[in-house]
Amino acid sequence: MYRIALLTCLLTVSLMNQVSGLETVTGKYGDIVEIPCNNGRVVETEVTFVKWKYDKDGNILVKHRDQNATVSSDVNYKERVGIKKDFSLFITQVSMADQRTFTCMVVGTADILEYPVQLAVYKVPSQPQITNLTTVMAIGKLTTLAQCRSEGANPAANITWFKNKTPLMTDGAAIKITTNVVVDKETGLSTTSSTLEYTAVKGDIDAKFTCQVQHIKSANVDSSPLVFTVNYPTEKVNLQVVSQGPFKEGDNVTLKCTADGNPPPSSYNFYINGEKKTVNSNTYTLTNVTRENTGEYKCSLVDHEDIVSSVAITVEYLDVALSSTGKIVKKLGESLEMTVDVKASGTTEVSWKKGNAKLNSLPKFDNLMYSDSGVYECVASMADLKKTLTFELVVEGSPVIKNLIKERGLGMTKVLKCVAEGFPKPTVQWSVNGSNDESVSEPGKVTYSLTIAPNDNLTVSCTVSNVLGSDIKSINVSSLVEDVKMDKQADQKDEYSDQTVMAVGIVVGLMLAVLAIGVAYWLYMKKFREGSWKTGEKEDGSAEESKKLEENQSQKADV
Template identity: 50%
Template sequence: MGSSSYLLRVFITAVMFLQAHSSIPTIVGLYGETIEVPCINGGAQPDGLMFTKWKYMKDDNTAGDLLVKQAHKEEATIQASDGYRDRVSIAPNSSLLIAKGTLEDQRLFTCMQVWGGNVKEYPVQVSVHKRPSPPQIKDKAKELENGKLTTLGTCIASDANPVAILTWTKDGQPLVPDDKTIKITGQVTKDPSTGLSKASSLLQYTAGKEDVGSQFTCVATHPLVDQESAPETFTVHYPTEKVNLQVINKGAIKEGDDVTLKCQADGNPPPTSFNFYLKDQKVPVMDNDTYTLRGVTRESSGEYKCSLLDDKKKQDTQEIIVHYLDLSVSPSGRVLKNFGDTLVVMVDQNASVDAQISWTKDNEKLEKEPVFGELTYADAGLYVLEVSVAGIKKSHSFELDVQGKPSIKFLTEKLSSDGNSKVLICVAEGSPEPNVQWSVNGTNEKTSYSSGKVTHEITVVPSKNLTVHCTVSNSLGEDSRDIFLQSVIVEKKEPEGDTSTGNDQAKLIVGIVVGLILAAAIVGLIYWLYMKNSRQGSWKTREKEMGTSEEEKKLEENNHKPDV
């Protein structure tokens, strides 16, 4: 803080101290307003008051009369003959009223009251205050130079009483002078016509790069009000300390791309011309901070630099990698192989970094690269290889077709769900898709073919036992197989499942029927003998008991007759 500001603070502190410890009260009036000076410190008027008189201390320290107010009169008698004549009056409570207060009113006024045999005086010191105009920063610097003590500006707060105290802040923090990097010089002047004070404060400041964008303000402190100036920012000039090289391209750089290099420096004002070093080739660029490489190749990969035109040491470096991908795959296109053949897939890829590889077969992702042994019909399909590196994608495909002559894997039959027909199923392998033919006519014909496997079904109603042929054929050959069908008319419907259990049950039923027939024949024979004996009665001789030879023959013949 300047010496004048310091002395001003000491003066105001001393005045306040004297006022606090003086027996004479002090009142503060406002400049340009009516000043009311109380009598008896605003206390009650004494009984029997005869008159009140106001006096004041002149500039030559002599007493001067202002007015007299008789208790029994309504109007006061003005005694002043100077400038107070038209400005003073008295209030009902005996206070002195001074219109349009000025700094000349800062003096001692005395109220004298007389009642009975008493005379008493009440002196009052008057101080007049005026708020300063809002502080303004004038004579501002156009720019600040890094490390150089520069006059930033002058702050002014005028027309004040007492004088305003000025302080400087940067980003809200007070600036403390150190007489080296920060110097503050204060000055106070008075208007000869009004006596009001004008405070001014000149700031000299040593700026740095950190002051870019900083806000400087001036604060005026006054007993009536504290005010702050509008913030000011300043351009700070400083030399380049660091150079930065950037690659403007978004994402990875690929062969054929254009690559833009941008060189920047932290100086202010910033440099506009640079040297670019393209793999040790120096290229000066004037009034521009960028350089573009057109259609880069893998050979463009390497180290690139930029520097100031006049200072090669201030430079920056960037490593550029140009990504590429070469891909060669065998086989390709349509590949025709025979069932049981072998196939070798060869992939040759060359890339700037490790590539991501994926295989699909018929749009289904494979876990790894396909490796074939002896080819089967299931190996047939469309194979697609995709390889990617840093945004570069390449693909290759081949369609494998495995062919072979037809071969029937099994031929079977089953009862239909209603038991009135039979379903014949012939399953064979082969490629191209085999044609299936039957030796009988059928209905509900169904055919499916997938991965070299054909399944063919027909429904037939055999009226007698017969042998059916299934024949499969394609351009490479044919195969045939027979199946024996039993007529559904004579065949008993058997539950599906274990056929051995059904046969055992049928045999058991047949055995029971035969046993019942034999038992019935025996019972019938016994009954016939019984009835015969009953008709003839009992034999009384041995010959009768044994029967005649003729009767024995008849009986024997009856025993040898077949059962019906």
Template identity: 50%
Template sequence: MESASFLLLFCVCAQTLLQVWGTESVTALYGETIVVPCNGGAPPLNDLMFIKWKYEKADGNPGDLLVKQDQKDQATVQATDGYAQRVSIDDKFNLLISQATLNDQRTFTCMVVSATNLMEYPVSVTVNKKPSSVEIMDKAEVLQKDKPTVVGTCVAADANPAATVTWKKNGKALVADGKAVVITPSLKMDPATGLSTTSSTLQYVATKEDAGAVFACESTHELANEEVDAGPFSVHYPSEKVSLQILTKGPIVEDDNVTLKCHADGNPPPKAFFFFIKGHKVRVENSDTYTLTAIRRDAAGEYKCSLADNEKMEDSQTINVSYLDLSLNPTGKVVKTVGDTLSVKIEKSASGEAIVSWRKVMDAEVVNKLTYADAGVYECGVTMGGLIRRQSFELVVEGGPVITSLTKKRALDATHKVLTCEAQGVPEPSFQWSINGTNEESSYINGKATHKITVIPTVNLTVTCIVSNKLGEDAMTINVSSVFNEEKERKDPLEDSDDQAKLIVGVVAGLLIAAAVVGLIYWLYMKNSRQGSWKTNEKEVGTSEESKKLEENNHTV
């Protein structure tokens, strides 16, 4: 069978002219299936006899892969090397090579044989692979100021073609200068796989400004770009300056706790310091603070701190302690009698100018002839900046009671009277009346006492109010008339006024009746006089005296 196929192929080749087309290119992915097209994927010829795939071996000789006569027949694998289990052909006569490796980077040829032609279509295959990993190895923990430090080595492993590695700091590409920035690249190829690993080591000289810097390496490849960060980094450098700080806010007041902080600008900070406290040197480990508890006024002065391993590197601060003392005499509860003298003594001591103020003002430190109005709570305040001291005393002014007012008032219903007795006295006085009463009401405010009673006097009385306390007593009297006599006195004036009203009405009525009678007589008289004149055709002639009388009568009416 093989000899017949070869004889047929020889006859065809003898009668046809071999045509070789230009080489195409195909890029495949490492580990995946390579698809090699025959004649760019064009449909086969109508008079197709068979298609054969072959390849170029490493020594330059051709090697057979497989033959397929038509679409219906199964392909015959002719390869006897590693391709025997990896090659196949699809219904479009494309060559399929599974599990691509770099050894597949060669030329594969599709030979198309028809009754009249023999054509070959070579295809060059390239296998690409992106880096299997990109990482920074041997990363530094910290950077040293002014000292070359290896930041790390960036590795882009197992790629084809080899990846390109670049370094960045805070997003900007680093350019090697051979001094502050030294970049050392390297490239290795795995002889078994042919894959390349790219490495790049960065050595960097840091400054203080590089604290917190983020370094990154970027792998650039045809199939993928990847960036890996390293950092942020801390920059270590020795201390160049020491400063002493007082952490207590605001003015320092006696009895305050004062915390001192020794700050060094090195990184990492020093672990031990010396604090110089009023001539004593105190070593502090694993801390940079020292606290003065309940500081006293004699603790004011200069304080220093330094590095434990270099006492020449030091700093100092002056502490001022504010204090304010107040002594008030008397204090507490002070009891005096009306008319007594009160003497008040104030003593103050302060680290600055202090201002004295009073709540319930005193006109002078000596008050003569005390009155009830002088009683109360006196508070003395002394201020200096934000510092305040206060002391107080309560003055109680005592005295025997004195009645200031005794009044009476008729109730609205006129059936009883309310008597009110007011007095001043300390302690609170008690009240007694010379008459029994009801609805008693009492009050006592600021040494003023008031007592009210309700009485219904049936006869005129003289009532006495008596007030007393442990220091004396006082009395006052008032006349109280009977509610019944007052009722009678209220009614009599009303009766007299009624009689007078009746008399006036009678007089007015009499005058009106008299005027009506006179008017009627006058009217009759005039009527008769007129009738006489009409009868005689003569004018009525009267004397002048009669005329006057008539006018007077008319006016009277």
């Protein structure tokens, strides 16, 4: 009885001296937690015994000085508790049931003290889990996108939704976020779920949505990004020409109609030459186009024909016509003027060639010659279009012999050459037999050669003819023996002539020499007489001698 009275007294004193503050210890769910007794400031030598209890009547264990601790039979703690040297209580496998007030009662020799400690148990939440996920949003329509869930937390986790890393807030109209927290009755842990309802706009295409789990005892954790398909009606269409232009007649042209809606329409109306054609595709191909296909083309939605787009197509064309084509036959001396008619969708260039030679202008002939014959080519071009037309000019004329000559051949032969003009090429007929040959030096001109060995003098005729007429010429041809005689006579005549010329030259030279001597003598005598007159002296000899002398001088001068 005494002992009970003593304990009662000590407890009363303890309650009177108890402080009003309450210490709190935090423990992690499932771990070991240590609850201190008076923050570890209890001295063992001053204590009779220490008792740990919980709540109002729950006993855990008692520790007497110098004795082992005695654990109560409380099913909640008999397998999970212990006491340390400083009288701290430790509990293993802490759960939410352990979140209560534990009291350390210290009984000393003089008084009884109690130190209550509040145990708070926390547990970090699980990773965010996405459920009830949708895949498509429609513009202007409030749609439940997904639910974000985090389980097994204490205290309960918080969930925040983000779009492109910007937090979303409930506005009650375009955005609704509903959060719910459920506590498990067995574990006492909380599960937080958050449902996002969202009204999409066109700018939400490719937007990334995430949910973030937030907890006071852990870092924030984000879910994987969520990307939704945004459906919206078509507001406009666009018609494009897929084929590469410019287009020319005979090409294929493909049109493509695209819409800005999602999903895109599966069929379109194409307006071809004013006629509506509905196709289950977004393309339409014009095959083998002509210039009549030039114009405006349209496409529209099948169910909204007022949503329309158009594009213009131009089919380039080039038509070239010559006044004459094929083979043109003209007579020598006639005239010919070619004309070219060009019709095209743009600016063209026209060039002419005769064979491989480029001409500076369109062919025009006032007086056709054989050399004008040939193949003429007209090339008209515009952008990538090019057309070529040709004609062949043939100048015809009856044959005419322009020259008939003879030449010395090899050995005892002579070569006759008959040069003729005409087309078609004339045939030749010689009046004598021989070795024939021919050569064409230029259009309409041919040289026929005949090699003969004449034994006598003869006359040879050359006859040329074609379908338009004929011509004939003759030439005298001497034998080779007669030519040799004539050559010798010519050589003798040349020799006699040379001798005559030499004789005449000698006589003329002598006459000139005599004349020079006479002139010199005359000049001498004249000078001599003039000198006598000047001195007044008379010449020696009589007048008769003087007269004879003058006559002699005169005769010499005549010779």
